[in-house]
Amino acid sequence: MSLQKLWKFRAGVLGLLIVAAVSGLATFAGTVSQHDPYDQEIAKRLTPPVWDERGSSAHPLGTDPVGRDVLSRLIYGGRVSLATGVVSVLIAAVIGIALGLLGGYYGGNVDSVINNLVNVMMAFPFMLLALTAIAVMGPSFRNLVIVLGITGWPIYTRIVRAETYQLKALEFVTAARAMGFSSLTIITKHIFPNLINTIIVTSSLEVARMIIQESFLSFLGLGVQPPTPSWGGMLGEGRTYMLTHPWLATLPGLAIFVTTLGINLLGDGLRDLLDPHQY
Amino acid sequence: MTTYVLKRLAEAVIVCVGISVITFLLLHVAGDPVQLLLSIESKAEDAKILRQALGLDRPLYVQYGIFLKGLLRLDFGNSLFIREPALALVLERIPATIQLTVAGMVLAILISIPLGVIAAVRRYTLLDNLCTMLAVSGQAMPIFWLGLMLIILFAVKWHVLPASGRGTPLHLLMPAATLGASLAPITMRMTRSKMLDILSEDYIRTARAKGVHERLVLFRHAFLNASIPIVTILGLQFGRLLGGAIVTETVFAWPGIGSLAVSAIRNFDYPLAQAAILMMALIVVLVNLSVDIAVGYLDPRIRFD
Numbered sequence: 070m071s072l073q074k075l076w077k078f079r080a081g082v083l084g085l086l087i088v089a090a091v092s093g094l095a096t097f098a099g100t101v102s103q104h105d106p107y108d109q110e111i112a113k114r115l116t117p118p119v120w121d122e123r124g125s126s127a128h129p130l131g132t133d134p135v136g137r138d139v140l141s142r143l144i145y146g147g148r149v150s151l152a153t154g155v156v157s158v159l160i161a162a163v164i165g166i167a168l169g170l171l172g173g174y175y176g177g178n179v180d181s182v183i184n185n186l187v188n189v190m191m192a193f194p195f196m197l198l199a200l201t202a203i204a205v206m207g208p209s210f211r212n213l214v215i216v217l218g219i220t221g222w223p224i225y226t227r228i229v230r231a232e233t234y235q236l237k238a239l240e241f242v243t244a245a246r247a248m249g250f251s252s253l254t255i256i257t258k259h260i261f262p263n264l265i266n267t268i269i270v271t272s273s274l275e276v277a278r279m280i281i282q283e284s285f286l287s288f289l290g291l292g293v294q295p296p297t298p299s300w301g302g303m304l305g306e307g308r309t310y311m312l313t314h315p316w317l318a319t320l321p322g323l324a325i326f327v328t329t330l331g332i333n334l335l336g337d338g339l340r341d342l343l344d345p346h347q348y
Numbered sequence: 349m350t351t352y353v354l355k356r357l358a359e360a361v362i363v364c365v366g367i368s369v370i371t372f373l374l375l376h377v378a379g380d381p382v383q384l385l386l387s388i389e390s391k392a393e394d395a396k397i398l399r400q401a402l403g404l405d406r407p408l409y410v411q412y413g414i415f416l417k418g419l420l421r422l423d424f425g426n427s428l429f430i431r432e433p434a435l436a437l438v439l440e441r442i443p444a445t446i447q448l449t450v451a452g453m454v455l456a457i458l459i460s461i462p463l464g465v466i467a468a469v470r471r472y473t474l475l476d477n478l479c480t481m482l483a484v485s486g487q488a489m490p491i492f493w494l495g496l497m498l499i500i501l502f503a504v505k506w507h508v509l510p511a512s513g514r515g516t517p518l519h520l521l522m523p524a525a526t527l528g529a530s531l532a533p534i535t536m537r538m539t540r541s542k543m544l545d546i547l548s549e550d551y552i553r554t555a556r557a558k559g560v561h562e563r564l565v566l567f568r569h570a571f572l573n574a575s576i577p578i579v580t581i582l583g584l585q586f587g588r589l590l591g592g593a594i595v596t597e598t599v600f601a602w603p604g605i606g607s608l609a610v611s612a613i614r615n616f617d618y619p620l621a622q623a624a625i626l627m628m629a630l631i632v633v634l635v636n637l638s639v640d641i642a643v644g645y646l647d648p649r650i651r652f653d
Contacts, residue, residue, distance in 0.1 A: 080484075188359065189366030192632045194591040197609055197625050201374050204613045281490045285595055288492060289610070308496060315500045322493030330488035337484070 081338015087331025095147035102141035104128075106298050110136040118316050130320055133303070134310060139317070142298035143324050149292075149299040150328065153214055153283040154276040160218025161279075162272050165225025166264075170256050172226065173233025183226065190223040199282060200291065208291045217279050228271055229264055236260050266343040273336035277329040284325050300325050352644050360637045367629045372415050374625075375618045376408065424626070425619035427612075434623035438605060442627075444514055445604030449593050451520055452527030453582070460532040461578070464539025465571060468547060479536065486533035491592055495526040495599035512601040523600045530592040531585060538581050542574040576647050583639025587632045 075082060094101055114136040117124045124131060130139040172183035190198075202216040236242060237260070245255050286292040287301025288308075295302060300321040307317030399405045403414065418424060424434040460483075467479040502522060503511035510519050546552065547570055555565045594606030601607065609624035 185359075185362050185366060188363045189370060191587060192363055192367055192629045192636070193370070193625070194587060194594055194606075194628050194632070196591045196594050197613070197628065198370075198374070200610065201613050201621060201625065204616065205375060277488065284490055285492055289598070289614070291614075304493060304496070311496060311500055312504055315504070318493075318496050318500070322490060322496065325490050325493065326485075326488055329490070330485060333484060333488050 078338050078342060080334050081342065084331045084334025084336070084338055087327060088335055091147055091328050091331065092151060094144050095151050098141075098144045098148060102138070102144045104138035104141040106137060106141045106145040107296055108137060112136065115310070115314055117314070118320075131314075131316055133306065133317060139303075139320060142303060143300070143320060146298040146300045146303060146321065146324065147328070149210070149287075149297065150280045150283060150301075150325070153210070153217065153293075154280040154332075156214045157217035157221060157279045157283075158272050158275045160214065161221035161275065162225050162268065164219070165222035166229050166261075166268065168222070169226040169229025170233055170260065173230040174237055174252065174256055174260065176234070180230070183230070187223045187226050187230075190220070191227075195220055196282065196285070199286065200289070203286060203291045208286075208294055210293050210297075213283060213286065213292055217282060221275065221279065224275065225268070225271060228267060232264055232267060233260055236263055270336055270340045270343065273332060273339060277332040277336070280325065280329055280332070284321075349644065353641055356637055356640045356644075360633050363633055364630065367626065367633070368416060368419060369412070371622050371626050371629070372412050375622060376404075376411065419626075424623035427620040428617045429615060430617075430620075434620045437620060438608065438623045438627050441603060441605045441608045441624075444602060445590075445593055445597070445606060447520065448523055448527060448596065448602055448604055449589055451524035452593070452596075453531060453589060455524050455528035456531035456535055457582075459528070460536035461539050464536040465543055465566070467536070467540045468543035469566065471544065476540075479540070483533040483536045486529055489529065491526055491530045492595050492599050494529055495522070495596060498522045498526060499600075514603055523596050523602050526599070527589070527592050527596045530596075531582075531589055534585065535578070535582065539574065539578055542577050543570060546570045546574050576643060579646075580639060580643050583636055583643075586635045586639075590628055590632060 098106075110132065113128065113132050114134055116128050116132040116136075118131040118139075119126055119129045121131075128138050128140070130143065133139055133142070168183050168186075172180040198220045199216050202220070203212060206212045206216065233256075242255060242259055245259050250259075283292055284299070284301030284304065287299045288305040290302075290305060292301055293299045295306075303321040304318055304325075307314075307319075307321065310317050396405075403411060406414075422435055424438075426432060427434050427437055430437065463479050463482075467476040470476050498509075499511050499522065502509040509522055510516075513519055552565060552569055555569050556562070560569070590606070593604060594610060596602065597604045597607035598610050605624050605628055609621060609628065612618075612620040612624055
C-alpha cells in the first residue's frame with residue numbers, strides 16, 4: 070500500500086493500531102503486567118495513580134479498594150471484553166446470516182416468517198432482553214456470550230436478506246440455476262461470497278457494540294463474576310468510590326472508550342476500503 | 349393510503365403477538381422462576397406450594413393462554429414484592445421516561461442536525477473533519493460511563509447539578525445530555541450523508557443556476573427533502589433510544605420504566621419485569637408505526653411501493 074493510500078485511510082490505520090495494541094496487551098497480559106491482577110496488598114489499598122502526588126510508580130494507575138493493581142487488572146480485563154465481543158459476534162453473525170440468506174433467497178412464506186421475527190426482535194430494547202436472559206440463566210462468561218449472540222442476530226439478517234434479494238435477480242445467479250446447480254450451491258458458492266465485504270464491516274462495528282453491552286451488564290454485576298477483572302465490573306466497583314476516588318471509575322471507562330473507538334475507526338476504514346461506491 | 353395504513357397495522361399486530369410470546373418464554377423457558385424466588389435452604393415442598401400458587405405447575409401453553417388472557421384484560425398480575433398490580437406500577441413510571449426520552453431526543457436533534465448540515469455544506473474542510481471526529485468519538489462512548497463522568501464533574505467537583513433523582517429541571521439536565529449523546533452521533537452522520545446525496549442532485553444545480561439564494565437552496569430544496577429520511581431514521585432509532593434510557597435511568601436513579609425494569613429483573617419480580625418489558629416493546633412498535641404512517645403521508649413514493 071502506498072503512503073498516499075495509507076494517509077487516505079489514516080483513521081482506519083489508527084483504528085487498526087489501537088485494536089492491535091489492545092489485543093496484544095490482552096494476549097500477553099501475563100508478561101506485560103507488572104502485578105498479578107488478583108494479588109491483594111491491603112496495606113496499599115486505594116493508592117492514587119502516579120500523576121497524583123501520593124501515587125507511586127509501583128502502581129502506575131493506583132490500586133483498588135482491596136489493594137489490587139489497577140493497571141494489571143485493566144490489562145487482564147481486556148481479555149474478557151475482546152473475547153465477549155468476538156465470540157458473541159460470531160454466534161450472532163452465523164444465526165443472522167443463515168436466516169438472511171434463507172429469507173432473501175427463497176422469499177415467500179419463509180421470508181415473511183423470518184422478517185416478522187426480525188421485527189419482533191428489533192422492537193425489544195436489546196438491553197432488556199439480554200438483561201432478563203442473563204438474570205434468569207445466571208451470570209457467567211458462557212451465558213453472557215450466548216445471550217449477546219442470540220439477541221444480536223437481527224441486524225445481520227436484515228442486511229444479508231436485502232442484499233441476497235438483490236443478488237438473486239442478477240444474471241450470474243440465473244445462469245447458475247440454468248446450469249442446474251442446487252440452491253445450496255448457489256447460496257453458498259455464488260451469493261455468499263458477494264456478501265463477505267458487508268458482513269466484515271457490519272461485524273467489526275458490532276464487536277464494539279457488544280463490548281459496550283457486555284461492559285454495562287458487568288457494570289450491573291450481571292457479567293463475568295468477580296474476582297475475574299472486567300472493565301465493566303471495575304467500573305461498577307469504582308462507582309461506589311466515585312466521590313472520593315474518581316479514577317477507579319474513570320480509567321476502566323477510558324479503556325472501553327479507546328477500544329471501541331479503535332474498532333469503530335477500523336470498521337469505518339474497512340467500509341471505505343472495501344466499498345468505495347458508498348462515498 | 350388506506351391499504352398502506354392497514355398493511356402497517358397488520359404487521360404491527362403480528363409483531364405484538366410475537367412480543368407477547370417472547371416475553372412469556374424468556375422468563376419461563378430460560379429458567380425456573382420458583383428456584384429464583386426461593387433461597388437455597390427452602391424445602392422441596394415449599395417449591396411445590398409456591399409453584400401451585402403461581403400456576404407454574406400447568407403445561408406451558410396453558411400458562412401462555414392465561415398470560416395472554418390477562419394481557420387482553422390489561423391484567424399483568426401483581427408484583428411479587430410490592431403486591432400491587434404490575435401494570436399500575438409501570439404506568440406510574442411512564443411520564444418520567446417520556447420526559448427523559450423527549451428531552452434527550454430534542455437535545456440530540458438541536459445539536460446533531462445543524463452540525464450535520466454544516467458538515468455537508470463545508471465538506472472536507474476542517475469543520476467537517478471536526479464534526480466527524482466528534483461523532484465517531486460519541487459513537488464509541490459507553491453512555492453509562494459518560495453519565496458517571498458528568499456526575500463526577502458537575503455534581504461532585506463543582507456542585508452545580510444534582511447527582512441523581514427527578515424533580516426540578518436541573519435534575520433533567522445531565523440525564524438528558526447523556527441520553528442525547530447516544531443519539532446525536534448517528535443522527536449527525538445520517539444528516540451529513542443525506543444532505544450530501546441531495547446536494548449533488550440535478551434540481552439543486554438547477555435552483556442554483558436560476559439564481560435562487562443559496563440559503564433558500566439549502567433550506568427549501570435540500571434540507572426539506574433530506575428531512576424525510578432523517579425522520580425515518582430517528583424513528584428507527586427510537587428502540588435504541590429507549591435502550592439508552594434504560595442505561596441512563598439506572599445511572600442517574602431516574603424513576604422511569606427502564607430503572608423499574610432493571611430492578612424488577614434483578615429482584616426476579618417477573619410479573620413486574622414482564623409488564624415493563626412488554627410496555628417498552630409496545631411503545632417502540634407504536635412509535636415505529638406512527639413514523640411509518642407519517643412518512644407514508646409525507647412521501648407518496650413510499651406508500652405506493
